[in-house]
Amino acid sequence: MGNRGKLTVICGHYGCGKTNLTLNLALNKAKEGRQVTVVDLDIVNPYFRSSEYRELLKRYGVRLIAPVFAGTTLDTPTLPPEIYSIFESEDPVFLDAGGDDAGAVALGGLFEQFSQREYEMLYVINRYRILSQTPGENAQLLREIEAASRLRATGVVNNSHLGVETTLSTVLSALPFAEETAKLCMLPLCYSTIPNFAIEEGAALPKGLLPVERYVKFSWED
Amino acid sequence: MKVLMKGNEALAQAAISAGCRHFFGYPITPQTELAAYMSKQMPKIGGTYLQAESEIAAINMVLGASAAGIRAMTSSSSPGISLKGEGISYMAGSDLPAVIINVQRGGPGLGGIQPSQADYWQATKALGHGDFQILVFAPSTVQEMVDLVSKAFDKADEYRMPAMILADGMLGQMMEPVSLPEEGEKKLPEKPWAASGHQGKRTHNIINSLYLTPDKLEALVRERYARYETVKEKEQLCEEYLTDDADLILVAYGASSRVVRSAVNKAREKGLKAGLIRPITLWPFPVNALQKAASHAKAMLAVEMSMGQMVDDVRLAINCKLPVHFYGRTGGMIPTPAQVLEQIEKLI
Incomplete structure (x- = not known):
């Protein structure tokens, strides 16, 4: 995934795990010593979003660009002008879009800038997420997201999980769904994720699994 | 198979599974996904989703639907629930069942949009004027949200009183794996008191909360309080x-x-x-x-x-x-x- 200067947009059904994936991708790059930027483009929902992880990102030297009033409980959909700096960046930038087509609208406003840059747009899917459990539902949702964002997805990321109840079998049994969805969307399946805690010691993992850390947690979890 | 659901979606789906086919709502953070889910799903199953012109209108639509004997629900968050207080009091005074969801946020006034439990007094003691109580259920997981919505509908019907699910912004927004009840036509209780058309076969039913004769009103309130004693005896859960x-x-x-x-x-x-x-x-x-x-x-x-x-x-x-x-x-x-x-x- 060498995307020097590349813009990576993470989009999908709300609740499919975009923010957790964004945090993983960004922190992985940061750990390689890169200057990484995360953009919280979610101006739709004020809960469970990238900007809540400001401290975590800061610890790894990741720059965060967030909606102007994020975290203040003021519900205003306003993005800062700083966002235009990402199109000049030579370093990796990850954009965490809001859920569904509604959340992807903010991307559409940046269409002019995107059209002059190379970007990848990862479409995140989760077989266990209600209302996006079939390849058909996911293909339809992707069309809506692409229309709202005026961007084209470049690949599918299978992020099928059941929260803390995810096991190796949860992940494995979603693989055929992921392949079928990618085929229906006419996109490559980039990889499937597996939470670190679900990896069983000694178990052979199939190719194409990306281990991910569970960063998006509840405040009462240990 | 378990599915991953937001609390707000789980509340909506559980209501549908419990036989609710009429939802009247008005958007407010942090419960909006509930109404959004209903707006997507209700038309697919022949139900009614209606975004009312206000919270007050929504609760009065629930009153009307309930008076006709059908399962109806509304949802809101704290400031919106305050607006519904009048309708809830009228429903209690008319002995009408319904489920009202409060996904609490910080108050008073417009307050904030982050989770809160500051509507406890409102839910348990002062949801409107007059002598009355409503059933109040407090889920702590998304699975329990599913289970308690079904129970709330059943108990509201059994005791002919409104029931509330008192959730909060965290529960409404968080996502957990849940098992949904088997789909299928749930057998709903008969409601011989409903104003659903007598078709010339019985005397007509009247749903009303206005009683201008004090001794009649006192007797009605006393009968209601006798029912509340049964609820207190039989329905405590912890x-x-x-x-x-x-x-x-x-x-x-x-x-x-x-x-x-x-x-x-x-x-x-x-x-x-x-x-x-x-x-x-x-x-x-x-x-x-x-x-x-x-x-x-x-x-x-x-x-x-x-x-x-x-x-x-x-x-x-x-x-x-x-x-x-x-x-x-x-x-x-x-x-x-x-x-x-x-x-x-x-x-x-």
């Missing part, structure tokens, strides 16, 4: 966690009970005998379990996301037999397990 040998009983419901459970676990690791009573019904309040615990514990600690509301009911439940302490955060703040543990350490 979960007890490590209470048997506990010196300190923590009392918490909803999202704050999740924090308290973590704190109790940490306390036990340190050898401190803490336990948790988690009310699942807030009205009727689980008085029996608290009284039982008061016979062996040394103190109680109520933890709430408010300035201290349920704590009064804890004191009343045990007749102030033990010292009852309070710890709370408010305004959208959620206590952390470490903060609650600190309180436990002070008290044991």
Whole structure:
């Protein structure tokens, strides 16, 4: 995934795990010593979003660009002008879009800038997420997201999980769904994720699994 | 197969599974996904989703639907629930069942949009004018949201009174795996009192809350209160966690009970005998379990996301037999397990 200067947009059904994936991708790059930027483009929902992880990102030297009033409980959909700096960046930038087509609208406003840059747009899917459990539902949702964002997805990321109840079998049994969805969307399946805690010691993992850390947690979890 | 759902979506789907086909709502953060889910799903199953012109209109539509004998629901968040107070009082005065969801946010006034439990008094004591109570259920997981919506509809019908699910922004927004009930036509209770058309076969039913003759109104209210006594006797629900040998009983419901459970676990690791009573019904309040615990514990600690509301009911439940302490955060703040543990350490 060498995307020097590349813009990576993470989009999908709300609740499919975009923010957790964004945090993983960004922190992985940061750990390689890169200057990484995360953009919280979610101006739709004020809960469970990238900007809540400001401290975590800061610890790894990741720059965060967030909606102007994020975290203040003021519900205003306003993005800062700083966002235009990402199109000049030579370093990796990850954009965490809001859920569904509604959340992807903010991307559409940046269409002019995107059209002059190379970007990848990862479409995140989760077989266990209600209302996006079939390849058909996911293909339809992707069309809506692409229309709202005026961007084209470049690949599918299978992020099928059941929260803390995810096991190796949860992940494995979603693989055929992921392949079928990618085929229906006419996109490559980039990889499937597996939470670190679900990896069983000694178990052979199939190719194409990306281990991910569970960063998006509840405040009462240990 | 389990599915991953947001609390708000789970509340909506559970209502559909419970036979609710009429939803009247109005958007407000942090419950909007519930209405959004209904707007997508209701048309697919021949149900009615209607975004009303206001919260007051929505609750009165629920009143009308319920009077016609069908299962109806509305949802909102704190400021919107205040607006519904008038309609809820009219429903209580008309002996009408329905389910009302409150995904609480910080108050008073417009307050904030982060989670809160500061509507406890409103839900259990003052949801509108007049002598009345409503059933109040307090889920603490997304699965329990599913289970309690179904129960709320059943109990509302059984006792002919409104029922509320008192959730909060955290529960509404968080995502957890859930098992949904089997789809299928649920057999709903007969409602011979409903104003659903007598077709010339019986005298017509009247649904009304206006009684200008004082002795008649008093008799009606007394009959209702006799019913409330049955509810108090039969419907108290709570979960007890490590209470048997506990010196300190923590009392918490909803999202704050999740924090308290973590704190109790940490306390036990340190050898401190803490336990948790988690009310699942807030009205009727689980008085029996608290009284039982008061016979062996040394103190109680109520933890709430408010300035201290349920704590009064804890004191009343045990007749102030033990010292009852309070710890709370408010305004959208959620206590952390470490903060609650600190309180436990002070008290044991």
